[in-house]
Amino acid sequence: MLPQEEQEILTRTGPGTPGGNLMRRYWQPAALSEELPPGGPPLSIRLLGEDLVLFRDEHGRPGLLGIHCAHRGADLSYGRIEDGGLRCLYHGWLYDRAGHCLEQPGEPSNSWTYSGERDSTSSSNISAQDVGGSDEQSSQAGAASTFHERIRHIAYPCEERAGAIFAYLGPGEPPLFPNYEFLTMPDEQVIVTKLWHECNYLQANEGNIDLSHLTFLHYTARNQGIGGGRNNAGGRPDGFSTVTIDGRGAAPAVEIADAELTRHGVRSYKVRRDFGPDQYQLYLTEFVLPNFTAFPGASRGDGGFGINWHVPIDDVNHWKYTFAFHREHAIDQEGWGHNWAVCTAGYRPTKNKANRYLQDRASMKTEVYTGIGFDFVIHDLWATEGQGPIQDRSNEHLGAMDRAVLASRRVLLKAILDLQEGVEPSNVVRDPSRNAFRIIARNGVFPESKSWKVVAGELEAEVRV
Ligand code: FES
Ligand SMILES: [Fe+2]
The missing domain is CATH 3.90.380 (Naphthalene 1,2-dioxygenase Alpha Subunit; Chain A, domain 1)
Incomplete structure (x- = not known):
């Protein structure tokens, strides 16, 4: 007979659980290579209780990202594979395999033009920081948006061996x-x-x-x-x-x-x-x-x-x-x-x-x-x-x-x-x-x-x- 407390520790592997933390210290199979043929569509997967999208970039290299776009949560497994990564269909944000946001084509080139007025009579009382811009930026009309540089989407390293794609979901250096x-x-x-x-x-x-x-x-x-x-x-x-x-x-x-x-x-x-x-x-x-x-x-x-x-x-x-x-x-x-x-x-x-x-x-x-x-x-x-x-x-x-x-x-x-x-x-x-x-x-x-x-x-x- 196994005490209930130990059973919980041994069987639960979701994020933040003790058992899940152990699983995440190892490279784990995430998919078969045949499920992700070069040039094929991204693959929606669930692994250790996390919803993820597995894709190959234009060079055929596998990448594993959180399935919900960091912008407003759209499903990235429907995304476009182009320009060095996976692009969300909702507003075009582009992610590389490391979770960098390479582009936010919908963001204005001067990013955020909020004037800085915060009184309730202003046409907008939302601060730039509330929506990802910065007040510093807003004062630099005409500067390129740096908002995308501050986005780091969930991304896990992948390796492909013996007909399978493995991923490391743990902390730090794999x-x-x-x-x-x-x-x-x-x-x-x-x-x-x-x-x-x-x-x-x-x-x-x-x-x-x-x-x-x-x-x-x-x-x-x-x-x-x-x-x-x-x-x-x-x-x-x-x-x-x-x-x-x-x-x-x-x-x-x-x-x-x-x-x-x-x-x-x-x-x-x-x-x-x-x-x-x-x-x-x-x-x-x-x-x-x-x-x-x-x-x-x-x-x-x-x-x-x-x-x-x-x-x-x-x-x-x-x-x-x-x-x-x-x-x-x-x-x-x-x-x-x-x-x-x-x-x-x-x-x-x-x-x-x-x-x-x-x-x-x-x-x-x-x-x-x-x-x-x-x-x-x-x-x-x-x-x-x-x-x-x-x-x-x-x-x-x-x-x-x-x-x-x-x-x-x-x-x-x-x-x-x-x-x-x-x-x-x-x-x-x-x-x-x-x-x-x-x-x-x-x-x-x-x-x-x-x-x-x-x-x-x-x-x-x-x-x-
Ligand atoms: S939800 Fe993905 S770009 Fe907006
Ligand atoms: Fe058996």
Whole structure:
């Protein structure tokens, strides 16, 4: 059970909240590059509870601004891209990517001609300062307006990597862009997509390190659950197993869980021991502060890796960005198309809460544990959305298999509270010599003589940093 006060801290990420302050210390995915093609229209986005507009200037460089014009609040996502920035349609104010107001074409060249009289009989009793001019200016008839120089619109720095546009919404100088392995791959070795989730980001993030669900939620006649080990395939002409799917899931009572704190977050281990006398199967994921997790096998089980990065839209909606990458070869874009198969053009899931995920209860006997098809992305969507807009963790009862979930909350809470005391999180990097991360994930079978901690050490050595 999580005290309500801690739950609030962990799940709220809007401006000014403790959790939001932590999120804002990191570069966060703001959109896919494909959503903002060069020459295309600006994109209205919501990120961490802020309404923003993402656009490319005439050189193709991405910029992220507050969506409401600093003049009178019009929607800048309808604006014109020209003259080095984004121009508001209402009165033509022009902004560059840094939030400078370059032009205010509607302002008179001598800006403000107010005479300085302030008595009530004057035709105007509004001071120049009230409306952005200055009395000093007003005395200089004919001088160019400097009003625009005093406007600094909300603007956040952007970087584009691995098919996504990232933004830094925090205070001060942004940290170095992190050299996570998946963000430094050649273009053809990494691919990214995203899927809308109608729930708080934290419960979906926790799903990535809650590994006991793999052998239940993802249990199908093709596989005894993702990471469940043995493939059931065969026995039927369609390649499915002849087994009946039972209510206990794929691997009752043969698994244990372990968790380990790392420099960046938490490693979650699931060990399964029905693989013969001298070996065990290990499934390992790694949570990295503050909101992504590495997992194995996103590239069709051929040694690739995946990253699920859960980015709050607001407190009750988030995007799951999934990066898949392979160290050795190009990602098979067709083969890896599972996410495209489950979502619409707007990255909304075709199976969703509104249609009860198209659950087919007849299929639950022989094909799919959940009855909602073979796409594990949809299984996870159902599980996390079903916990409610923000899961009430004061009513949960965690068991031995949930230790990684508990550890991740502890790590996240500590990072949030430390930041309140002025301590910068460990993987916010400003020193180039520390811009290297050994983030690992694995699904494999290992001899009993080798502990999973030793395996983790070997996997760390394989990371290209
Ligand atoms: S509201 Fe945008 S220029 Fe006036
Ligand atoms: Fe899952």
